[in-house]
Amino acid sequence: MINSITENIANFLKEYAPFNYLNYDELIQVTNSIGVVNLDKHKVLFQINDKLHDSFYVVASGVINLSVVADSEETLLNKCYPGDVFGLRPFFAKNNYMMTAKAREESLIYAIPIDIFKPFVAKNPQVLDFLLESFATNTRNPYDKENRGKLITDNVYTDNQTTEFQYFQSLTYNKTPLKVSKTYSVKDTAQLMTENLIDSALIIEQNQPVGIITDTDFRTKIANGRFPISTTVDKIMSSPVITVPENVSVAEAQLLLLKYNVSHLCVTADGSDKTDVRGVISEHDLIVAQANNPGVLIKEIKRALSAKELKLVREKLTDLIQTSISKNIPLPHIYTITGEIITAIIKRAVELAILDLGSPPARFAWLSIGSQGRKEQLLLTDQDSILVFEDVAPEKYRDVKDYFLKLGKRTTSVLEKVGYPYCPNGHMASNMLWCKSLSDWIKQYDNWMKTPGENSNNIASIFFDYEIAFGETKIEDTIADVISKNSKSNALFFDYLGNDTLRKNPALNFFKKFNIEEEGNNKGKFDVKNKAIMPLVDGARLFSISLNLRGINNTYSRFKQLALVDPKFSELYLNCADAFLILSKFRTLEGLKNDNSGDYIAIDELTKVEKERLKNALLPMKELEDLIKDKFQLTQFS
Missing domain, CATH: 3.10.580.10 (CBS-domain)
Known part of the structure; x- marks a missing residue:
């Protein structure tokens, strides 16, 4: 006979992954062995270097903070709410805990014995996949349907690793090489x-x-x-x-x-x-380990001889993005892989242009700016780029610039045929304003940063998000040096940039309703790009430049790094990082569904849970605005 307590716990768990993959009889078997832990406020469940427990945990009520110690400071990584699962390390590792779990408020925790749960993991691929994917990321998993049953990893990765998370996926390779x-x-x-x-x-x-x-x-x-x-x-x-x-x-x-x-x-x-x-x-080992190997697409790009062939690769990339999202692959990983592939497409487009025009008369760098400069361009949004060529003798300048303008026009034409529309604001290397010598670009950045507000119609914050796609990395480094130098003790520039960041219309109105479009083709829809995502992008950029965080352009990575270098506000930065991923996924799904940029979301078509999740992702923005106002003492351009 099932007692009422067991039945109540089973009814609670069945609403959340991975328990919703079990049938009711299996769930009762699990709940019969569950322990209940009451944690007072600030009580620690486990901490760094503690021996592993024989259970993993589910939050029944309250909030659990997960934190690590970095540079002698305790840094909050994430917060676990009812339905969130954490403490998975005993499933997949033998070493001690690598983070601390502490009650933020009085909390009730379910302790699920691993020995009891393991048989269901072994025979249920969905449960196993869910646990593996979740253990592999170092953030809360906000990608599950209706964002329920988010799992929290116990993995912590060091700074010298190439990504902020890893797949927890075995890789078979030749251990007896020749x-x-x-x-x-x-x-x-x-x-x-x-x-x-x-x-x-x-x-x-x-x-x-x-x-x-x-x-x-x-x-x-x-x-x-x-x-x-x-x-x-x-x-x-x-x-x-x-x-x-x-x-x-x-x-x-x-x-x-x-x-x-x-x-x-x-x-x-x-x-x-x-x-x-x-x-x-070998590459073959990776193909076996992962069916969708982006390396295959890179090879196709390198062999491509026309825009038509590159377009076919981009269509395959769209399929890869869609498949990855459906498999709950963490969005930062999708961004990284997609960014590499798009960079390869841009590079090949430049190479095809050079094949038509002949060798360049000077060394140069083609820089992606904007969303691709941040490696956040999952959808076929418009292209943004600049071209910087090395300084040449005055008598050669005109001919050299003419060549690179032609190169810019041919390259952007190829990319337009691939599926990337021309930038409506003309922020492209084919525009003579954004195709010029290194000295001219240094003057340009000097003017933007030393005298902001003058000719402000020519300044766009996207010029401070850049990634080299082709050419000389030393040229990119020089641009970075100029920005770094001009950012020191430059209150006027940050006053301008800060006010520009806050100039966008709020996402929610006074009554906490979505600020939807009132006229035009998108009437009744919510502008998720400009009212939700861009304020986070702009805020991350503003703080990153002010703190001289070089080489980190991605918004999610910027917020994660800000949480480390500015620990006083780490919780806000981490909340913003989470919000950015959730909002970006909303936009990506909308874009994939409608084959467009995904900028506008039909709120009426969302479920009640989806609306709530979207609204919750907007909550950190007010706090971020207040921090910007306070830190940069915005006055002159207000």
Whole structure:
């Protein structure tokens, strides 16, 4: 006979993932063994370095804060509300807890024994997938249907890792790679590779990697006669080798292949080339591990010879984005992968333009600005770019600029055919205003930052979000130096930028209703881009420039970093980071559904839960506005 307490707990849990994947009998089996924990305000459930418990936890009532200690300061990572699950580390790891769980207010917690729950995980792929995906991210998972049953990871990642989260996904690779010394001949090495049915060989010294050769090297360096088959492998090897630690994730490995344009990674004891070899990861290993491998799209982009071929890749990318969202892949990961692929498309568009026009007369950099400069362009929104070419002799300036204007027009034309509309404000490298020499760009940024408000129609905050897509990184670095220098003790600039940030119409009216459009084609709809997302984008940029956070352009990453460098307001920054992801997902889903920019959401078509979730994501904005007003003492441009 089922007692009323067990039945009440079961009825509570069945509303939240992953428990909603269990049938009622299974749920009763779980709830029969559940422990109930009462936590007073500020009471700690577990803390950093505590031994793992034999249960994981669900918040029944109250709020639980999860925090870590960084630079001797306790930093709040997330807050858990009723239905949120946390303390998953005992499922997937053996080391001690890596964060602290403390009651923010009097709370009631359900403790679910892992031994009792594991059989249901083993036989239910949906439960397993949910737990793995959730353990893999270091934020609350706001992507579940109706945002229910959010899980909180116990994973904490160090600053030197390439992403802020990882898939908790195993990666099978060759742990007995072929190893040869520098003195081996190409012929002997090729024979060994054939006999072992593998496509690579590591060149080692004292079991440490100094180079690698692959089938590609044989095709490009031996088969074409560049080197004789009798040559030693050190003459054709790629060096240095890109190395990774043994616990590298699918996501990290994938990003490294994209970043360094290589087909193999060498696994070593500590991830450096100064320790023993442990194995080799190939592209094939990643394809097996992850069906939708963006590396395949990158290869197609590099082979593309027309805008039509690039458009086909972009359509595949849209499918990949849609699939990733449906699988609850964390949005920051989707942003990162999509950003790399779009950057490759832009780079190829520039290359195709150069093939038509001939070699450039000077070194240059093509910079994506705006949403792609922040790597937040999931939808086919308009293109924004600038072109910076190195300084040339005065008598050559006109001809050089003419060439780059033609390059800009051809490149933006290709991108328009791919599906990226021209910027309605003309913020493109094809515009003579935004295609000029490095010295001219330095003057431009100096004017914007030293005399804000003068010719203000020409200043757009998106020029401070940039990412190099093609060309000389030193040019991009110079622009960054100029911005950094001009941001020091520049109250006037931040006064201008701060007021510009607050100039947008509020998302909610006095009665806490959505401020919907009252006329035009989007009458009755909510402008989620300009009234919800852009205030967060602008706020993150404002604080990042003021605190000189270089190399961090993504809004979510900016807020996460701000929480570390400005810990007094860490909770607000983390709430803004969460809000940005939730709002961005609303916009992306709207855009994918209607094949448009997703800027306007039909509020009437949302469920009650979706409306509430959208409204809750807007709550940090007032606090962010107040912080901007207070920190920058906005006066002159108010």
